[in-house]
Amino acid sequence: MPDALESFTETTVYIPYNGPDDADGTNNAGALHVDLFTSDELAERDLSGGPGLRLLAYDAAWKKCVTRMQEIIHKLHAPITAEVVQTVENAYGTPNPLMPFTELPTIAISGPDRAATLALFDDIESELTATASHESDDGSAMSTDGVSNSQDRPPTAYVVSMSPADCPNLMAAMKTMITGFVDNPPNDSEEPKGRKTATSLASYDINLLEAWYDAVVEFRGRAFAPKLVVLLHDFEQFDHTLVQDLFYICSLHIPRLPLIFVLALSSPPHPSYLHTAYPRSTLALLRLHRHSMLGGSDALQSLLLKTFFDVDFEPHIMLGPSTLDFVAEQYMRHNMSIDFVTTLLQLIHLQHFMEPLTVFATDELLGMKTVSQAADKLKQEESKPFLDSLHTRFHHSENPNSESNATSNGDLPEVDIKSILSSVGNARMKNMSKAKKTRLAFAIFRVVQGFLVKEGYKTAENTRSCFDVMSGCLRGNLSRKEGKYVAMMVKKASAVQLSALLAELHKFLHEQSVEIRRDEGETRLKIVTLIAQIPRDDAMDEWDVTGTAAAVGDWLSEFFSERMPGYSDERMWDLWYTGQASMLTELINPAPRATTMAGLIHPERYIEYGSQAITDANLPQHLPVPDLTFLFQGYLESGRMINVYDWYESFTGSLEAENRRMRSSASGDSELTSNRSGPSPRKAKGKGKGKSKAVEDETENDEEWALEVQARFIRTIHELDYMGFIKHTGRKADHVVKTVFDLPDS
Amino acid sequence: MRMSSWRSATKQIPQTSHIQGLTMSDFQPSSFTAVSNIDDNKPGHANLGARLATVLTSPSPSFVYLYDPITPDMTRSVMHKTLASLPRTPLKLVCAAVNCVQCFTARILFDSILNTLAAHDSTWAAGCSVWHGRRGINRSFNDSLDSFLHGLRTLSGELSKSAGTARDEADRIKFVIVYERAERLRDNLPELIIPLVRLGELAQLDITTLFLSAVQWEDVCPSPGFLPEPFRLTVPALSKEDAIAWLINHFPQQEVLSPIDPYNPVLRTLYSHFVENVYSVCSPFTSDPMELAYIIRARWPGFVSPILEDWKIQGEGPYGPPSEDGRMRLAKLFNPSFTNALEILYPRFMSAEEWGAANNPPEGFRLSQSLGRSLPLRNSTSQIDETIPELPRLSAFILVASFLASVNPAKSDIRMLGRAPDGKTRKRRKGGGTRKTKPGIAAKIPQRLLGPMSFPLDRLLAILGTLLEEHDAEFRPSRVGTVGELNEIEVFRVQTLSSILELVSMCLLHRTTPADRIDGPSMFKCKVSYDLALKLARQIDVPLSDLMWEPN
Structure with missing residues (x-):
């Protein structure tokens, strides 16, 4: 290695990564030791090894949260991805007999959030280049074991991504596009032919692409010939004249080369950037399909609803109402980007886990195998400040009005330590179960509200923003405001509406998982009892609905206020709900x-x-x-x-x-x-x-x-x-x- | 697919001797793409074809300039057809057509010309090799003009040998090389214009150069007087009769699979009337047959759908064209939509397919029941521009501030936006009054007619700070400090500056100074219209008109 470093002929030296070096010089991959940052103030009452343990707890909580968020983002993109794939598959089909010329199919995707568009492009690319078609005969996705009849089918398309940096001039742009395609061997068996630079077609000559595509068609057959998709990132940053020439050259070779362009636009759909920046002669070459990404408040709303207010998902850490307000405010005010929200939530998680007691966020074992070992660890001398703070905390939450005397008496018997640990476990269970019930109540509130809006009662819609309603749910004021109003409207519902509403609620609960159905047996029983009061269809006209409607309304009102109390009612709530996040402002917006x-x-x-x-x-x-x-x-x-x-x-x-x-x-x-x-x-x-x-x-x-x-x-x-x-x-x-x-x- | 069928049809033409005559495959098939669906009959261009044939088959001139500012695509198609049908004897013509946009470097240009003249197919299996003559597999004729000339001579020699005409001077090979969009040579390969025009002299061969362009020769010619004057051919615009005849010829001739089809030959008469109607409505705005054909393609399926609905009800055939009365009724129903189609489709706000789908008559709309009914028009231009982008609140403020900075004179800022120390806003100018101008002095043109002014970043931030102070105070979660203090910090925060750059990348703001210039202030221009600025201002409760020096 030293010889290589000193050699004049070796301009570049690659040093492979073998894991971090330990102090004694031995390589030990995976032994990277990182702790969570703890301020001096908090470090005083921290557990020995607490930062490491909290980092593990943070990692578990954040991974769960971010995985869920990525799934949701993927689902948000799914409709556009499906439409784009459909457009690509249908491109260059039977031409219209009256059409005077063939147009170049171009898909423009507008979305101000560039990171989201980038993620969408990744989805589109993976979908198009998947070797097996996802569409089987019954329309379902390919089976999980990978066995599919269509597995041998070639990809729908070859895809090339181009960014403005790749295209300083037309030659570079053509070269990027053409080499991007021809680097794929046209057939599986054959190695790519070595082309001599001087006596072969230039790498930026589109005739080269034609020659390559003819070979692909010859190998695959006309019926399975893949399309050629070019993804242009940051389309506004491309040079106009360059793109005009690119489109013109490509339009000369369609449909022999089934080229399709997909453009990522960050400018708003109206006024259209394409129409302001490009001449009519260029636009006349294109058949434009336009799509707009879901953005703005709707994107954040669905992200937060499905991550923190979904009955099927239980995050380790819930967002507190003030954090929720902070996230929404930052998003709506400064940066409507999902990436920004992800960073923000990660910082919020990190900040949350700076508190030493959050080591109990996922379990109370303190990195040990059993509770007894954890208790032994707490008994050690260096754990005393931590134990004191924990004990103070417990004592305070049990008797908030009494003076704490635990600090004066530091030596707690082991039984007490064990009982404290089990109480921590209980507190976690209680907080989790309460959060779960709140989420279900919120979901039921949304079902009732959605039903009323569908019935045409516009006053049932939120008067506050959706984010305020979410934080209101956690603060406990939703039941007093919107919840109460919705319950009152239900009391005035007609017989048909009431029966439809109850049926919808019943259906909603019936569709939940077995666990939720078991836990919510009482609620289901109540709904079934109320449904039982509804007469048959023939007797519906004579039925006096007032009594039942009042009962339903009262039940809903009571249900909301019981299930949506303030988030800070439970003991040790602050370990599972994030607190003030406004100090992050200086970090994200200095x-x-x-x-x-x-x-x-x-x-x-x-x-x-x-x-x-x-x-x-x-x-x-x-x-x-x-x-x-x-x-x-x-x-x-x-x-x-x-x-x-x-x-x-x-x-x-x-x-x-x-x-x-x-x-x-x-x-x-x-x-x-x-x-x-x-x-x-x-x-x-x-x-x-x-x-x-x-x-x-x-x-x-x-x-x-x-x-x-x-x-x-x-x-x-x-x-x-x-x-x-x-x-x-x-x-x-x-x-x-x-x-x-x-x-x-x- | 029509294109593929055309290709297969052309491939059936025997390629026995491309020296004796020109086959379609001697040309790049792609060159025909744009006009591939057009029928052979091109009314109005018959004269052009004949003149071209005469010029190209005669010994002189060696340089022809074909100028067509109106329908260059159609002319291109006619020219290709003409080249393909040139008489094969006594001249031994070998032709090549290259597109100067596609051949943006000399190497591609030389390769394309030689490959096409030699009818050489660069296949992937053969390593995509270009034509290199019979002898030298490692030779290349594309690295310089000299090599290219050498290549041309080699090719001419080889072709003569294979045809056995080398010694016969009268039967010499003649190359015809067509440069489409020749005006682009001036941008891409200006140094090659002179050699290409004088190619015959340089290569000592019989070469006719033909430039096809939508601009005049004077605008392409690098140094007037230095080059021989070209033989000029100018293509006139198509007459009304020719254009209509061309459009009618477009209608498919062959039988359709199902009789209930918009392209049923029974409807051909109706189609002729329809084309005349479209022409009469749209021709004052555009007479380009391609554009009219595009509009016709969008409208025709919807136009005939009431008849097809009637046919469906009728059940079994035979199906006949509509009566005179029916035709009049259709015209009355659909004529208003022609203008709408022109407004939307000519600037390509929508594609023909999309517009057709949006403006088709409702399902089950029958001609026999259409009396007294009218069809709604959707997606007019005013409807398209309704939506405004959803922007973060700060970005909306920045845009409104930039709009004010762009339309207000810098000197008016203190008066319009200033605030006295006592917290009261200063007296603002009331808009609406007319200015008294002295006689003899030209009236000042309002700024809104002059377009946005550029402004430095500091001014934008100062206006932004004032707007935030006046109109955003109650939306702040926490408020500390004295008047203006918080905003002074706020407007210089990272998010504000990154929002400005984000708006630049979204093309809502325009940065007039180069991005890499760090000396001196960055200058910007607002790119949003008054309407959009007004909507954004309403969104954030800023009274925009009160803050404008010259309210609209």
Whole structure:
């Protein structure tokens, strides 16, 4: 290896990854040790090895959540994917006899969320290039064991992806497209023919693609000839003239080459980017199929509903109402991207697991095999602060009004520790079961609400946004607001409506899993009892519905208020519900400009003097101030234009004042030393008092000092210049223009 | 498939001697794609074909310029047909047609010309080799103009030998090379225009060069006076009768499988009337037969569907065309939709298939029961532009701010958006009044007629901050600090700046300065229309008209 590294002929060296190196130098793959970040404050009451255990718990919770989210996103894309695949399959079918020319099929997919479009393109590509057709005779997907009659069928299409970076000019674009296709061997048995560069068709010549496709058709047969699909990512960033030529050249070769273009547009469907950017002559070549991605509030709504409010899915960690509001606000206000929400939720999970007690989020074993071992671990001396905090927490939740005395008596018997652990388990079970019941109640609320809206009662729709309704469900105010209103409307329902509603509720519960049906036996029984009160169809006209409707309404109202209490009613709820997430704002949406300003004005908050970071608590009185701060203060005090000489004078004055201050404090107990050059040798004002030699020294020192100040000024002003605070206009001699005005005091 | 049948038909033509005559397969079949479905009869272009044949078969001129600004695709088709039908004796013509958009490098151009002239098929099995003559398998004639000329001479020699006409001067091989969309040579291969025009002289062969273009020779010619004046042929626009006849010829001749079919030959008479109607409605706007054919393709299935419904009710045949009265009724029902079809289909807001599906008469709509009924028109242009994109709230604010920055003069910002220290907004200019202009001074053109102005990023952020302060305060979850302080930080946050870039990539904002320029402020332009800005402003409760210096 060293020989290779030193060799001039080896320009690139590949070092394969063999796992992380241990301290003793031995390779041990998979032994990467990562802990969850824990702040010093929380680390005091953390369990030994707690960060690692919490990381495992976080990993389990997040994986479950993100897997579910990906499934939902995949399902959201499914209709468009199916339509695109259908369009590709049907392209170049029987032409219309009146059609004067063949059009180039082009599918434009608009969606502002580029990451989502990228994921959709991946879905489309995998669907089109799947070797076995997913459509079997009965219309079902291919069986799981992989046995299918159509397994030997070739892929529906060959797919090539192109991005603007691949296409700086037409030659590169054609080459990317053509080589993307011809790199696939036209038949399975044959190796790709070696083409000689000079005597073969150029790799950017579309005739090469024709030759290759003829070979494919010859091998597969005309009936199974695959289509050629070109995916163009970030279509707006492509050069217009280049794409015009690309479309024109391709249109000359259809339908012999069954080319289909799929475009990813991030611009809105109206006004259409294609129609504003491309001439009519190009548009006339295309047969445009347009699709719009599900975006905006609907996408987030279905994502949150199906992840955190679905009766069939139980996340390890539920979003608290304030987190839910935060996520919705960030999404609707700043960035309507599903990727952004995924990142946000991941950060929320990470933040949640910073609390030491969340080690119990998935189980109470503390990384051991049994509860006894876990209790032994808690008994150890280093676990004492953790145990204390746990005990305090329990005691507090049992008797919130009494004073805690557990901390004073640290030695708990083992039985107590075990009982605490089992109580933690119980608390988890209770919280989970409560969340499950809340989810079911929310689902029933949506069924009733959906039914009423379907019946034409528009007032049953949410007056608040769907996200507020979700957080209202967790906070417990849904039952008092929308729930109550819906129940009241049910009381006024007609006989036919009531019977239809009850039938729908019965059907809904009947369709749930066995476990839910078993748990909700009581609810089902209630509904069946209510259904039993409905007379037969022939006696429906004479039936007085008021009594039953009132009973249903009352039951619904009671059901909602019972099942949707506040989320914080259960003991230890905060281990399974996320809390405030607003502190994440600075993480996901930082304000670099304000931070830079703050750093320039208050450098002591950012600079580490010696080994110790300065906080507001231990802020010393006499700290050396960086030159940049002096210069910046002068900058802020001046007008629109700054005279550089005046600025220099002011800088000199500031430095001298600073030196005097430092000297006067030098005799004090200053532990922190300046990392700059030492204090100025210039002495205090005392000209004429000393001897002539002293005066000479002083003059010499003065000159040195003036030079130093000048050098420091020049260096600092250049730093400001690099940071973009100064603009040189040349309009006025010795003056520069400010770029920042009216700074808020941050 | 019609194209494949055409191809198979052309392949049946024996390729015995491409020297003696030209077969269809001597040309790139793809060149015919655009007009492949058009019938052989091309009324109005018969003269053109004859003139072309005369010019190409005569010893001179060696350079022909075919100019057709209106229907170049049709002319291309006519030219191909003409080349295919040129008399095979006494001249030994070998022809090639290349497209100058497709041949965007010299190598592709040379390869295409030589391959086509030599009738060489580059197959995958043979390593996609280009034509290299009989002797040198490793020789290439595509690396420079000299090699190409050498290739042409080699080819000519080989062809002469194989035809046994090498010594007979009178029966020399004549190459005809057609350059379609020749105007693109000026962009792609400007240095080759002169050699290509004088190819015969350079190669010492009998070569006729034909440029087909939609622009004048003067716009293609690199240096006037240096090149020989071409023999010019200009294709006139099709007359009304010719265009209608061409469109009618389009109607399929063959029998259909099921009699209840829009392309039943019984309906041919009705089709003729239909074409005349469409022509009379649409010809003031476009007389391009291709476009009219596109509109006809979209409308015809819907147009005949009431008759087909009647036929379905009638049961067994024979089916007859509608009466004069029925035809009038159909015309009355469908004539209004022709304009709509033109408005939608000519700019390609929808494809013909999509428009046809959206505007077909309702299921079961019969001609015999259509008296007094009218058909609804869907997807007019006004309906298409109704939707507005769903944007994050901050992006909507940025767009409204950018719209204001683009239409308001920079000097008016303080007056329109400024706020006095006491918290009250400053007196704003009330719109509506007319300006008094001094006589003799030209009135200032309103900014909305001049298009959006570009503005620096700082101005956008300043306006954005004011708008957020005035109209977004109550939507903030938490509010601390003094007036303006929070917004000063807010507008410089990362998400704000990334939202601006996101809007640029969505083509709602336009960045006028290059992206890699870091010296000086970035300049932007708003790309949303007044209507869209107004809708967005309504969404976020900003009174846009009050904030505009010159309200519309």
